[in-house]
Amino acid sequence: MESVNRMDNAIIAQHALAQYDINVVSVSPIAQSGAAVFKIEDNRGLLYSLRVHESKSSTLEKIWMSPDVLDSELVWLDALNRDTSLTLPVPKRNQQGSYVTQMGDMNCTMLSWVAGDQKPYFTNEQELKSTSEMTAALHHHASKWQPPSSFIRPTINSARIRTALDLLKQEVREGLLDAHDVQILEAAGERAMAMLDTLPKNKLNWGVLHGDIVPPNIVFVDGVANPIDFGASGFGFFLTDLAITFFFIHPNARQQYIDWYGKHFPLPNDYVAQIEGLFIALRLIVIRNALGLPDANNWLPTHVQKSASREFGRYANREDFLFTGTPFWE
Numbered sequence: 001m002e003s004v005n006r007m008d009n010a011i012i013a014q015h016a017l018a019q020y021d022i023n024v025v026s027v028s029p030i031a032q033s034g035a036a037v038f039k040i041e042d043n044r045g046l047l048y049s050l051r052v053h054e055s056k057s058s059t060l061e062k063i064w065m066s067p068d069v070l071d072s073e074l075v076w077l078d079a080l081n082r083d084t085s086l087t088l089p090v091p092k093r094n095q096q097g098s099y100v101t102q103m104g105d106m107n108c109t110m111l112s113w114v115a116g117d118q119k120p121y122f123t124n125e126q127e128l129k130s131t132s133e134m135t136a137a138l139h140h141h142a143s144k145w146q147p148p149s150s151f152i153r154p155t156i157n158s159a160r161i162r163t164a165l166d167l168l169k170q171e172v173r174e175g176l177l178d179a180h181d182v183q184i185l186e187a188a189g190e191r192a193m194a195m196l197d198t199l200p201k202n203k204l205n206w207g208v209l210h211g212d213i214v215p216p217n218i219v220f221v222d223g224v225a226n227p228i229d230f231g232a233s234g235f236g237f238f239l240t241d242l243a244i245t246f247f248f249i250h251p252n253a254r255q256q257y258i259d260w261y262g263k264h265f266p267l268p269n270d271y272v273a274q275i276e277g278l279f280i281a282l283r284l285i286v287i288r289n290a291l292g293l294p295d296a297n298n299w300l301p302t303h304v305q306k307s308a309s310r311e312f313g314r315y316a317n318r319e320d321f322l323f324t325g326t327p328f329w330e
Contacts, residue, residue, distance in 0.1 A: 009036040009052045016050060016108035019094040020099045032056045034064060034231045039113065042135045044074035047113030049089065051104060051231075052302050059167060060290030062153055064231070065201050067107055072151045073230050074099040074109060076208055084141050086134065087219075087226040089114055106139045121248055127218075128253065129260050130225040131245065135213055136264030138227065142207035143265075153208065156236035158193040164288035165189050168304075171291060177301055180309040185284065185324040187316035195273065199237065204266055209236050213245045239271060243278035247286075251323050276322050280315050283307060283328070303328070 010029060013036070014172075017024050023043040027050075030037040034055050040048040046204035053065045063069055081088050089111035094101045101108040165186050171177040187234050199205070210217075211232035221225045242261065246254055258271065268274060287304065290296055307328045314321040 002095060009054060009230075010038070012052050012103050012106050012108065013038045013050050016052070016098065016101045016103050016110075019096070020092060020110055022046075022048070028261070032293040034060060040110075041074045043252040047115070048092065049111045049113050051109050051111075052103075054106060055071060057289045057292035060289050061154070061160075065107060066152075067102065068150070068152045070100050070107055070109055070199060070206070071098075072147075072153050073233055074111075075148065075151060076109070076145075076153075076233060077230055078137070079145055080141060083145070084137055086137055087114060087221070087224075087231075089228055114219045114226055116221040116226060118219055119215045121215050124223075125256075127220060127225065128257055130220075130223055131213065131218060131259035132257050133264055134218075134225040134227060134273055135210075135241050135245070136261050138210055139207070139241070140324075141208060141220065142238070144202045145208070147208060153234040155234055156211070156240055156278075156281065156285070158197060161189055161193050161284050164284040167288050167291055168284075176297060177304055178308075181304050184312050184316055185287075185304065188280045188312040189284050191315060191318075192277040192284075195277040196237075196281065199274065203238075205234065205239070205268055209238055209241050211236070211240065211244070213241050214248055237274065237278060238265070239268075239274050239280050240282065243275050243282055246275070246279060247283075247329075251321070251327060255323055272320070272322055274321065276315060279322070280312060283311070 010027070013027060017027070017040065024040060025043050026041045028039045028151050035051040035053045038050045038052070040050050041087050042048070053070060057066065077088060077091050080086060081090055092112065093099055093111040099109060123209045160259055168177060168182045169184060172179045172182050210227055210230060211234055213227065214227065217227065217229040219228055242258065245257070249257060258267065261267070288301070290300055310328050314325060
């Protein structure tokens, strides 16, 4: 089934390319998660990323694929390219002047390709330091930027966490997940939602954020971190971006990362409590999206069990976990 989808997406990509003013030399499928990504080379040797917005996960919310939401992602990228010195994908308009190319009920978008090294995890301290500075630069821009009235991106809020918990409980009823594990995830999720609902929102802690600053979405050039794949960007607390990055950073290295970030963008006094709550909330959203993957049954129950006995269990018991303990991936 997946190979059929890949073929269909390749056909859609070929049709979409006809809507852009480039002379295509090659089209190579690269990956599929939130979208099918194709690497495009033109006759001048310039490289592009064409995205066919069909998710690999059946549980990813449909809002991420809507034209208004996709257009908004590229409007923000355009502003970041204009206003910052970061190396970023540059959105490309089609022949009609639109960022979104509609092919039947499918939407496609095109960006310049950012060359450099992509890694499955952080390999040294310089990469971590540069990523923290890059994240602070994105937040500095977002704290000053006024999105246009037409700007629509999803918000990381309690409603999305609640949906994730509902789906997890459904999986218990269907026998995929252990009831006790999911009870722990629910208790931690309830605590995280209660904390997030009390936080004030202002220009220094809330705005548009990348939403998925993890090693596969960073291109390194001479140790300098450049962000790509803004597909998960949306509104939320800025510390969300740190919480997500910490999925890939060992507890004993996280304080140093926070200190680097804090030199470039102000931290709230209760940053530990906020990051821990956001970490729990985001893990639930990630697990929710994983439920819709074809191979989820093979690995997700073990992943949920580890999460329940580690970060989620400690958080539900009102114990700190950010800087100590065994992370869920070990």
